[in-house]
Every structure is written in C-alpha cells, then in structure tokens.
Amino acid sequence: MKFQTLLVGAFLLTGLSACAQSAPPAAPPAQPPQPLNASISDYGTTFIFSPPPICTQCLETELGFQSVGDGRYLPVVVTVAPFASKTDFTVLVNMLDSESPATGRVTHFGNRFDFVARQQLFSKGIFTLVAAPRGTVFVRGVDGGRAGLTAAPQFSWGNHLAAANFTWTGAVGVSSANPRSDYVGAFDYFRTLTQKGAALFLGFQHEATAGRQTAGVEEGLVMPFRNGQIELETAQLNLNVQPAYQFQARIIVNWGAILARK
Helix, strand or coil: CCCCEECCCCCCCCCCCCCCCCCCCCCCCCCCCCCCCCCCCEECCCCCCCCCCCCCCCEEEEEEEEEECCEEEEEEEEEECCCCCCEEEEEEEEEEEEECCCCCCEEECCCEEEEEEEEEEEEECCEEEEEEEEEEEECCCCCCEEEEEEEEEEEEECCEEEEEEEEEEEEECCECCECCEEEEEEEEEEEECCCCCCEEEEEEEEEEECCEEEEEEEEEEEEEECCEEEEEEEEEECCCCCCEEEEEEEEEEEHHHHHHCC
16 A cells, blocks of 8 residues: 655644734735645545645544545554654654455454654755655565655645655565665645634646556545644545545644743
8 A cells, every 4th residue: 555645744833913003903804724734635535645744743643444446444644743853753653554354354463564754854845855765664574674765845826736646666585575676756836725723635646657547637625623623535546447436534633832832
C-alpha cells in the first residue's frame, strides 16, 4: 500500500481587536478564507503529503480507515517536530491489515514501517519547496527495505493551493515483492470553501515500477475542527491496467497545539 501523507501543516489563527471608545466599534476588515492547513493531510488521505512541516515543537497524529477492493486497513501516522526549525519526523504503519485472498480472509498487523524526515528548503511568496528523505522497513513476508527521497513543491494563492510530490525509492534487497526502483509523481489541487478551512481536493498520480506504469485519480473533502480535521477521499486506481476503487476516512489531531493552548 502507499502512504502518501501527510499530517496537519499549520492552523488558521484569527483574532478580533476590541475598540475602547464610546462610538460603536468598526467592523473588522474582511479576510479571504484560508486553508486550515498548508495542504490537506500530511501523510495519509491524499495522493501527496503536505510539503510544509508541522508547527515547531508540535506532535500530530492521524488515525484512518482505508478500503481498497477486498482489503481493509487501519493506518496510523505520528509526526513530531522537536526542533525550532522547519523540520519534522514521521512514522507510518498499518495497525490492522485485513485481506481476503483465495484461501479466506487474513487479518494481522501491517508488514512495514515507513519513516520520513521533512526539511523545508525554501519559502517565498506563494512558493514553498521541501525535501524529504524516506525509508521503509519490512517486518514480515518481504526481505530488506527501501530508501529514497521526495521533492515537494507547493504553490498557494488566495483560496487555491497546488502541490506535488516527486518520489523515487530503491530496494535494499531486491525481490519480486520489493522492486529495484519505484517512481511516483502525484499532483493535487485544493480549493478552500469557508473561513474555517473546509476544502475540496482533486488529484492525479502516476507510478512507474518494475517495468509497469499505472495512473489514478482522486477526489475528497476536508471538514476542520479546532486543532484538527476529518478527511474523506475516494480514488480510482490503476485506471490503465485493472481499475481498483479506494475509500479513505481519517481524523488528524495536533496535540502540540492543544497542550500549548491557554
């Protein structure tokens, strides 16, 4: 399975100033709606993960449900930003992996851990660029692991945001289940609908691995709440080979922001 990921990048901060005058206070200036996060999920629901790291010295978690064909999964993501810099570290794992091969349904703990370190390299105006070294460790059924890098540019203007992930990984211990190289290019567009950060997103993904290329599309909805959000996504995968349909639901909470709140 793929983790695309992403956790919460930044929260919308708004305030109103009280006017200590006898005359009625003037109405606050209108501000255009902004995304609750720099992107949608940091790592799970959309094809991409959010380019900007989470807030410094924060902890974020994602808990989700994923259905692909006859497979059912419970992905968990933990992201921490321990330093006073634009850097964070993430661990991704399936707490539950339930599939139904010809011999009957098999349910167990996921067979891999994914590790990602995001570092913001550049940010100016509407443009942000992030590099993210990443690795995978297989714990059952597949020998070796994977290592690689993601380059993640993002453009944000008004109520619109476009982001991409270009990821290459290579196998540490090549096998039929662990191909020598894998390239994924993913693109997502987000449209913020309300000041609180409700948003729609659309995406496209292309993958080239083991001499085969596949493509997929997605569409989804974000429903924010204080210090977090709920995400829903549907996707149509492997459209040029053997179409598969995916559904995801995920809840994301920024615990650092909760603990720091006064």
